[in-house]
Amino acid sequence: MEAFEQLYVALDNTTSTNRKVQAMSAYFAKAASSDAAWAVYFLSGRRLKSVVPSSVLRLWLVECSELPTWLVEETYESVGDLAETIALLVSEPDGHRAGAIREVSLTNWVNERIEGLRNTDVYTQNQRVKHWWKSLPYGQCYVVNKLLTGGLRVGVSQALLARSIAQHASLDRAVVLHRLMGDWSPNADFWEQLIAKDEGETLSSRPYPFCLASPLTEPPEALGDVNEWLAEWKWDGVRAQVIRRDGQTYIWSRGEELITERFPEVASAASQLPDGTVLDGEILAWDANGVLPFSALQRRIGRKKVGKKLLTEVPCCLLVYDQMEQGNTDIRQQPMNHRRAVLESTLKRWAQESSDSVAAALPGLRISVQHKVSSWDELHAIRAESRVERVEGLMLKHYSALYETGRKRGLWWKWKVEPYTVDAVLLYAQAGHGRRSNLYTDYTFGVWNDDELVPVAKAYSGLNNDEINTLDKWIRKNTLEKFGPVRAVEKHHVFELAFEGINASTRHKSGIAVRFPRIVRWRHDKSVRDADSLDDVRKLMDPA
Amino acid sequence: MVALLEPKDGGLICKPGGFAIDPWEPAELALITHAHADHARPGSQQYIAADSCVPLLRKRLGEDIDIKGVPFGEPLTFGDTTVSFHPAGHVLGSAQIRVEHQGEVWVFTGDFKRDNDPTAEAFELVPCNTLITEATFALPIYKWESGHAVAQQIFQWWQAMKAEGRPAVLFAYSLGKAQRVLAELMHFTDESVYLHGAVANMTDVYRRQGVPMLPTHPIDLDDKSKDYAGQLIIAPPGASGSAWMRRFKNASTGFCSGWMRVRGNRRRRGYDRGFVLSDHADWPALLKTVEQCGAQQVLTTHGRGDTFVKFLKEQGYVAEELSTRFAGEADVDTGSESRGSA
């Protein structure tokens, strides 16, 4: 465990990607296979199934710290991270109380100590966990708590992790990334297969790393000849990969979650695909009249089991736009126009029975329509229809583009429509979490409804550090009332907010819900009276 | 209870004594606890401070100010009050101010700490009826390691950077923190350290008062080609990200502050290393001081005043938060040395 904790500290102590890669490679070089597997598991953002709920850990922390509950809560609020709060409160700064607890490997910590809690009664759990807290040096106490409470988040991307493993094992990074995808168990076998020279047995469920697009910041004309680009709508759904191999169907989300059971209509359509087929697309809520707003899809996301009622109210489909595997052959290194042709033929087989176009080839699987144009002007006109079509804009993919691993600038672009904007007044502020735990950085904004300002959006991002610091000081001096951690402030500052969409909502006092709100700029030039009204905002609402 | 000291214009005033303590607006008579910019403001007609604070105040407020130094512990009479200065352990010359009026004793701690610091006079416990205490770090997560232990961490980082052939740039407040690091590092080395101009100025004042520290060189601004690989450089936080930094190629950066105890603060600032070193009282020291001074009433200034007040009330104290403009260990880089504080 000490070695893993040292790795954590090394990763946390640097912002340089090279040093992070070096620290990880050095760890992998020394670690036992099973420890390396667990390290990969945690560094890739995976977590253990919850053993003790964090609400219970908080109670134990109150017992252990001998402080009033409100003070522990306030401290947690200030630190913003439970694992860290515990380590800060119960371990001494000097840490080392040697000999109190035996040093064991990361694997032992997970498999014996933490997993060992699962089958014991609460009293024993309480005794054991409190013993760890009091006996471990600060750093290990923190890491163990991180494993207990979930994520380890240490600023290591999947790509960086893969680079380190690739460097350690002298492999190609793309091979490692692919081997890291999907469902696997962190054990010595997995690690040995991960770093093996020859590709071992392919797991039939294993997805390909998603190819990602970059936002287009220049006019599209800069991309050259429009005839070399495939243009299609940019849909606002859940990015997903459908795999049909060995008679089995798997649906993976971009977050590498297996979501096959959540979208049975997609899964059942996909089960008719030829064996050895992998498709990329966007899951959307889609009824007889076309795509439904994202808020409808939200009712399906997160439901592990879907009832009949919800299935009829919010039917879903996968809008397919790429194919990575055909007849068990990886075709990612074929150009976009070739893959598109393959995709069309894959889905066309089922179109023959109906007179319909490929767009409705299979219920649950639809092909993404290609906009065939001869000038950029035509595409500008099409993009102007985005809001009406309930899409976010256009995707532009070069005909020669390979299916890359991750984000590679230049050949896949998202050309989104401008976001909605509104001028709103700062109403409430709350201290941020983690990086911002010492500053008021979570803001609630309101717009006018008659003579009243009603909250419409919460935003956390968009200001620079100087603005955050200035605003923080102002908030502290201009607090009208405190509700726990939340401060109601003087109504004085106006901010321009941008968001991606607005829907009607019965859960919000304002009657609307905005998506992805963020701060565009601080409008020092505007007074509170110049802020927008709820009516102004409603006018922007997505067509129902 | 009549208030012997009360907040006014960002600082405190004493009506029966006719003086102000650490006033933010010009006063006729200003008693100054210490030379940090959130306590020592320009414009007052006359200043009084502890002897060892005087040269620092002259450096900060100007050589021409009207200032009188007093030895620690010596009683002075103002109006109906008797006043004395007592070491606060915060920085060189930092004082607590004791005010007695008709048998009633009030003590204002100013900024204080109780940890060992070879560059500041050791904190003295002053019994009182009312204690006005700073509360910058009044949360139970704030517990300090010794300056010696932190200096060791700094030294190890410096040596690791030396092995990599990189400069190590340490950001620390130019008055107090920088000198404390220079003094504590003497346990580990006798090598020279390079200083930013603002740090060098204050370090000179410390040296002239006989505080032992590592040998230092100011950064030569004209020598653009000098190689600082393997060197330790101390600079004020405001220098971070400035053009001045460009001379240190491939530098590793560190920051010394009590706020570095929390990971979120370390990461937000984007420094490579955060060293938990503060010249303020930590949570145990705040509690110990309140308990030992015997005060029946505790008033708080700075930072976490409200939390500390609530906690003290639960412990049976009469407690209240005072509104002042003392900033404590500023969490925000001011960019300008004159406003820096630690």
Ligand SMILES: [Zn+2]
């Ligand atoms: Zn100070």
